[in-house]
Amino acid sequence: MTSILKKPVSDNRKCADWVATEKVHGSSFQIYTDDGVNIRAGSRRRDLDGEESFIGCNIKEFVKKYEDFSLRAWRIIHNGDRWEPYRDPSTEFENDEDGLNENSWDESESESESTAVVNGELGEICRVRIYGELYGGGGINLPEKSAAQKEIIYCDEFRFYVFGLTINKKWVNIQELNDLCKEAGFPYYAKPVCKPMATPKDLKTYLKESGFMESRSVLTEKTDDVKSHIEGVVMTPLKRPDYRLHAAKYLSDAFLDVREENFGETKTVQYCTKQRYHSVISKLDIHERNDTRLVVNMYIDDIIKEMENKNVHCKMKEKWAKNVLEWLAEDEYNADPEVLQEIVNAGISKRKIKNPPKEIVRNTEEEEVKRAQRKKKKEKVEPIDDDEPMAMGLFD
Secondary structure, three states: OOOOOOOOOOOHHHOEEEEEEEEOOOEEEEEEEOOOOOOEEEEOOOEOOOOOEEOOEEHHHHHHHHHHHHHHHHHHHHHOHHHHHHHOHHHOOOOOOHHHHOOOOOOOOOOOOOEEEEOOEEEEOOOEEEEEEEEEOOOOOOOHHHOOOOOOOOOOOEEEEEEEEEEOOEEOOHHHHHHHHHHHOOOOEOOEOOOOEOOHHHHHHHHHHOOHHHOEOOOOOOOOOOOOEOOEEEEEEEEOOOOOOOOEEEEOHHHOOOEEEEEOOEEEEEOOOHHHHHHHHOOOOHHHHOOHHHHHHHHHHHHHHHHOOOOOOHHHHHHHHHHHHHHHHHOOOOOOHHHHHHHHHHHHHHHHOOOOOOOOOOOOHHHHHHHHHHHHHHHOOOOOOOOOOOOOOOOO
16 A cells, blocks of 8 residues: 655645645555455455454444445446546556555456456446545443554544545545545545645645644544544645655654654654554554564664665664564563564674675685686786886775
8 A cells, every 4th residue: 555655755846736634543444446346455464355354343344334435436437527537548657556565465457458347348447446544443432442543532433534546546636536535425534624735835834833733633522632633634736747646744743753852962863753653553453463573573664764774783673672562562462572582683693793704605616717717817917016106996
């Protein structure tokens, strides 16, 4: 599933009329159909067809609840003139849906096909993928521990909040999404919270100064202000140069997963935060959250990706892993200490190799021939006169 980053990944100078929609704190969920008859469901990481539950939600009942809306949306897209550019195979392009590669499930049909048999007739392929958040599940009258996420309490019922939709991998804009969801009957979907702004910077300034970033979620059923404020927003343009996903998330202070810390005149950036841990956990099912190795590795990889630095010292990884184990234990998930020990041992082994050999000698005929050729070539080099300036590095 495509990740919404903190900065627009495409050239936003060609985009205009930026709007914000509430970012819901749940678990990634998708509903998918390419024929308007059969529905498939998936999380960020895998196909959920045939599975009984996901983060405590009965998948069969949940998908059934939103099946009619999804199929109705497919029919609207398949039959409406407004959606012809999305259906038209001549406008295909290489989309940047990086998240699709993260899924272990793919479309059953070949992406290169432009036609298919639909309801007994030959017609255009119309692959519709509906992106959203599975949220709610507890915290009002039901125990809070049964909720999809515990940092914001929305409702006792598990619900599906639609925030994006692709047609043959082409993203619709937020206005098109609103019109489609309203016509199809989806009860919960992303809606602009303010008038359009010229740039993301202008939009962020307005959202902060207006106090919206500290406001209550419109989706919560809580009557008090505890665990009821928004996680943040997703900023996206109404006008764009192509069908790619032009979007960036803007988190409220309570949910920032990167923090700046001041020590006198020294300013440091802290990537190891509990908010990042919650973000990683939100991508996983209950049984996956009990896989300590999986959680720790995803957490470390997430930090390294954002730091854009793969050469992280082993001591830092040990510190990060230790924090994750503490948070897992607090949330009553499995916190296997052996995972931390594995990272410690890997660091010790790496520190022991102070001067690794530059070349691994292989006793093969091919390597022997190459070494002989290199030796012969060196012997042909004439000695350098001491009075002549040395060409530094020439023979190093």
